[in-house]
Amino acid sequence: MIEVxxxxxIPEVHPGDExxxxxxxxxDLRDGDVVVVTQKVVSKAEDRxxxxxxxxxxxxxxxxxxVRVLRRRDELVISETQQGFVCANAGVDLSNVDxxxxxxxxVDADRSARHIRDALAARTGVIxxxxxxDTFGRPWRRGVVxxxxxxxxxxxxxxxxGTADTRGRALQAxxxxxxxxxxxxxxxxxxxDRDVPVAVVRGVDRSWLRESSVKAEVVRPHNEDLFR
Amino acid sequence: MIEVxxxxxIPEVHPGDExxxxxxxxxDLRDGDVVVVTQKVVSKAEDRxxxxxxxxxxxxxxxxxxVRVLRRRDELVISETQQGFVCANAGVDLSNVDxxxxxxxxVDADRSARHIRDALAARTGVIxxxxxxDTFGRPWRRGVVxxxxxxxxxxxxxxxxGTADTRGRALQAxxxxxxxxxxxxxxxxxxxDRDVPVAVVRGVDRSWLRESSVKAEVVRPHNEDLFR
Numbered sequence: 001m002i003e004v005x006x007x008x009x010i011p012e013v014h015p016g017d018e019x020x021x022x023x024x025x026x027x028d029l030r031d032g033d034v035v036v037v038t039q040k041v042v043s044k045a046e047d048r049x050x051x052x053x054x055x056x057x058x059x060x061x062x063x064x065x066x067v068r069v070l071r072r073r074d075e076l077v078i079s080e081t082q083q084g085f086v087c088a089n090a091g092v093d094l095s096n097v098d099x100x101x102x103x104x105x106x107v108d109a110d111r112s113a114r115h116i117r118d119a120l121a122a123r124t125g126v127i128x129x130x131x132x133x134d135t136f137g138r139p140w141r142r143g144v145v146x147x148x149x150x151x152x153x154x155x156x157x158x159x160x161x162g163t164a165d166t167r168g169r170a171l172q173a174x175x176x177x178x179x180x181x182x183x184x185x186x187x188x189x190x191x192x193d194r195d196v197p198v199a200v201v202r203g204v205d206r207s208w209l210r211e212s213s214v215k216a217e218v219v220r221p222h223n224e225d226l227f228r
Numbered sequence: 229m230i231e232v233x234x235x236x237x238i239p240e241v242h243p244g245d246e247x248x249x250x251x252x253x254x255x256d257l258r259d260g261d262v263v264v265v266t267q268k269v270v271s272k273a274e275d276r277x278x279x280x281x282x283x284x285x286x287x288x289x290x291x292x293x294x295v296r297v298l299r300r301r302d303e304l305v306i307s308e309t310q311q312g313f314v315c316a317n318a319g320v321d322l323s324n325v326d327x328x329x330x331x332x333x334x335v336d337a338d339r340s341a342r343h344i345r346d347a348l349a350a351r352t353g354v355i356x357x358x359x360x361x362d363t364f365g366r367p368w369r370r371g372v373v374x375x376x377x378x379x380x381x382x383x384x385x386x387x388x389x390g391t392a393d394t395r396g397r398a399l400q401a402x403x404x405x406x407x408x409x410x411x412x413x414x415x416x417x418x419x420x421d422r423d424v425p426v427a428v429v430r431g432v433d434r435s436w437l438r439e440s441s442v443k444a445e446v447v448r449p450h451n452e453d454l455f456r
Contacts, residue, residue, distance in 0.1 A: 001231055001232065001233050001234070001417070002231070002232040002413075002416050002417055003229055003230070003231055003232075004229065004230040004231075004232070004413070005229050006229070070454075071454040071455070073454060078454060080368075085368075086367070086368040095402075135402075135404075138366065138405075139314070139367060139448075139453065139454065139455035139456070140308075140313075140314035140447075140448050140453060140455065140456065141375070141405065141408070141446050141447070141448055142385060142403060142405065142445065142446050142447070142448045142452075143384075143385045143403045143404055143405025143406075143408065143445075143446060144402065144403065144404055144405060145404070145405050145408050145409055145412070146409070147369070156371075157370060157371045160419075174323075174363075174372065175370060175371045175372065176363075176371055176372055176373070176415070177366075177369060177370065177371025177372060177373050178371075178416075180369070180371065180373050180412070181373055181374070181412040181413070181415055181416055182416070184373070184408070184409040184412035184413060185230075185232070185409070185412060185413035185416060187404070187409055188230050188406075188409055188410070188413060188429075188432065189229070189230055191388075191433075201416075204416065205419075217370065217371075218369050218370050218371060219368075219369070219370070220367075220368050220369055220370050224370075225367065225368060226298075226299040226301060226306060226367065227299070227367035227368065227455060228367070228368065
């Protein structure tokens with residue numbers, strides 16, 4: 001069984017805050033827990049905030065954060081970010097921040113995850129995994145889902161290729177994007193209209209706990225990609 | 229808190245089997261549970277199985293199940309299926325079925341979900357929701373995740389647009405693909421190399437439980453789509 005626990009009562013996060021402290025004060029973590037933290041609070045703690053006076057300034061910010069624009073329609077820009085993610089508006093986000101301020105994606109969300117993990121270990125002595133999540137749209141399917149921007153201590157991808165299915169036949173195409181599924185599971189207790197930016201996924205398979213990186217394992221290289 | 233429970237011990241499913249009976253015999257369901265069932269066992273119960281002698285026959289099957297091919301590379305076909313899903317190989321799947329047999333997608337997975345839901349209610353008196361899940365790749369991100377092909381009794385999309393964020397500002401783009409996130413959460417206890425085709429997500433927000441449809445709410449119409 002897996003449990004997904006919301007971490008309630010996290011206060012407003014400000015630049016310089018140690019997110020690990022805010023979490024550790026509110027939940028008793030256990031070894032092997034996966035702590036999922038939304039990008040928004042990570043970006044605030046890391047001061048990835050910029051003033052935007054109007055829509056035009058926001059658009060310039062989106063262009064600055066992008067290395068390549070894939071599609072545009074009205075106010076929507078689908079682009080590849082400096083970090084290699086393909087998403088709407090380069091992750092530049094106006095919700096749950098002060099008016100006139102935009103939150104940018106963390107510069108290196110794997111590093112952000114490692115930092116929170118290390119700080120939690122230092123403070124509590126407990127070894128957890130951390131996923132930094134964000135909310136992305138998808139082509140072909142309506143609605144947004146939470147995915148992983150970065151991770152530490154848990155496999156971004158679990159590679160089941162070459163292992164046998166229950167009939168002993170080799171499995172095809174079964175690299176499971178575990179960190180993305182953990183982010184989506186965590187979102188079920190977060191909600192967009194509630195103030196729950198952190199959740200804990202408890203009871204995951206121990207074999208999934210290893211050093212990993214979303215950037216290295218999930219971001220698809222151009223030469224593999226059929227849609228860029 | 230949300231719990232994700234594997235339903236262990238589901239036997240091999242054959243055409244004509246009532247999946248609800250196999251589930252009800254193995255777990256005590258509660259009102260409001262979301263029962264996630266993988267496409268593979270649904271396709272078997274519905275006899276969506278076809279003989280495929282070789283790769284060429286499989287390719288013909290993929291083409292027959294497709295209404296439009298988006299990309300091809302080597303043995304990989306990305307196409308839009310008759311049901312409106314964009315996925316690899318039109319969902320024609322050779323894993324966990326007998327050699328020389330391919331499992332096709334259910335004709336109407338929303339209907340499949342409704343059938344399982346109604347049969348569970350008739351057998352147990354418990355009103356659950358049902359999601360039929362499958363494993364899809366994504367452009368731009370490596371690895372596969374489980375998504376919803378069909379649902380019954382739970383919102384495919386939770387529409388938070390227009391509701392306020394914690395600062396009272398209107399939220400942008402927050403139609404959450406709930407059924408997809410439920411499918412991904414369930415996958416965490418299923419595993420591709422274990423024989424767990426059913427999981428229960430317990431403790432979801434009661435406001436999410438309503439009549440819904442993946443086909444009507446999630447499949448993105450062509451005129452909204454930037455990548456087709």
